[in-house]
Amino acid sequence: MRSLSGKTLFITGASRGIGKAIALRAARDGANVVVAAKTETPHARLPGTIHDTAAEIEASGGLALAVKVDVRDEAEIEAAVAQSVERFGGIDIVVNNASAISLTGTAETEMKRYDLMMSINVRGTFAVTRACLPHLKRAANPHILVMGPPPSLSSRWYGAHPAYTISKMGMSLFVLGWAEEFREAGIAANALWPRTLIDTAAMNMVGAIKPAHCRRPEIVADAAHAILTRPARECTGRFFIDEEALAEEGVTDLAAYAVDPNGMLLTDLFVEESLR
Template identity: 55%
Template sequence: MTDLSGRTILMSGGSRGIGLAIALRAARDGANVAILAKTDQPHPKLEGTIHTAADDIRKAGGQALPVLGDVRSDEDVQRAVDATVAGFGGIDVVVNNASAIDLSKTTDLPMKKYDLMQDINCRGTFLLSKTAIPHLQKSSNPHILTLSPPLNLDPKWAGAHVGYTIAKYGMSLTTLGLAEELKDIGIAVNSLWPRTMIATAAVLNLLGGEQVMATSRTPEIVADAAYAILTKPSRALTGQFLIDDDVLAGEGVTDLSKYHAGGGSDADLQPDIFLD
């Protein structure tokens, strides 16, 4: 594949942040993007809804299908898959972008939050991927891309926030398993993770505020890396845990200064978690 023109992407989340950046990059090629997300009305602390995201996708040159629903719901996910196929004729790409985060220590983590992370991150990734597989099989270049980290078994990452680590590694185990299970039918399954913190609402509201935002990269670096992955032949790249700047280096992109949210040097950047 040379671009995503006419390709159909089904994404969980995507009203803002990294998911929206991936959607907009695809839209610039004229892709079709369906977004399954819960934000129907403006949130006091979060920019964007499925409707504003759809408008942005259309303005960028793509076709958009906002689907109000919850990736935790079997019925909502099936409805999103069915609507995407009905609206665009099939599914070429699934992007598992929806994720919940709580970095609390075990004794401080309510089980309601633990269950939320498990259900959105791990179960939601498995469910959306599973439900879309029959349609991905019909694509000429099918991809599943999950925003989750390498399976780093250094105990420090489990010990730092075991509830969240279990949920994110569950997403990554889904990548590992599905890549092996689906390799013979040519569906690529990969994970993508940023080298540094990314300037999103989660960073602003949960992970350090403006100070960390200034030492982060913009979501566009992940979007450009995702684009490079999704335009590769599916049988040539699967079962990989990819890092955004490594992907771009493989594309010959080494000057990453435009992605620095605070405009400083690389030395100022805050590394993301799960990476040594």
């Protein structure tokens, strides 16, 4: 079986949700995980801190470094990367998971919210990858994974919430660029997106979505594991949907990932095809 044992992953937004699930999956292999997120002390509305996640990583068999990082702050990113390299000797994998969301139209999107989405989703993804790049170039099987959707020009997504859509598509377009830019260096750049809604704290904040309509974050974590353990030179520039990444590994029975086995799953944003 392919493994992340001994690999060092720098994961943004890893204190909860999908980022945390990816971290814990890597930990079970014996990976080193840098928990790079803002929540150092308990949040009033959101569960989990970088220290809570670090403790769970080590309980699961991995090594952890909890670093408070706001991906809008270049100095904090650089400091976190330096601490990671000092602790683990390098960085093999970058997972750009941190993201801000506001499903609002133009008039309803305040400029501070617009700036937040662009600063975290687009600029943050670029800044984190750029800071880790020198270390990825020295890694044995380096990967960049962006939690972004397949690129689309469908007006249905842009008309509904243009600012958020552009911020997420911006993340994905970096994958196109980086896959080509880093091809000769052997650094893989791929994107991953869930086919269904995922039961996370962020989901609870954007609307009245019931957990019964969602899958658990572990499906995305298992899909990420499948991607990140592939040879980097043979797997780059792809826009994976979690189901498809798992199907390529022979995993087609996804019932265990549903929050409610009897619930009706809802398709996530930016997924054009209906659920099978």
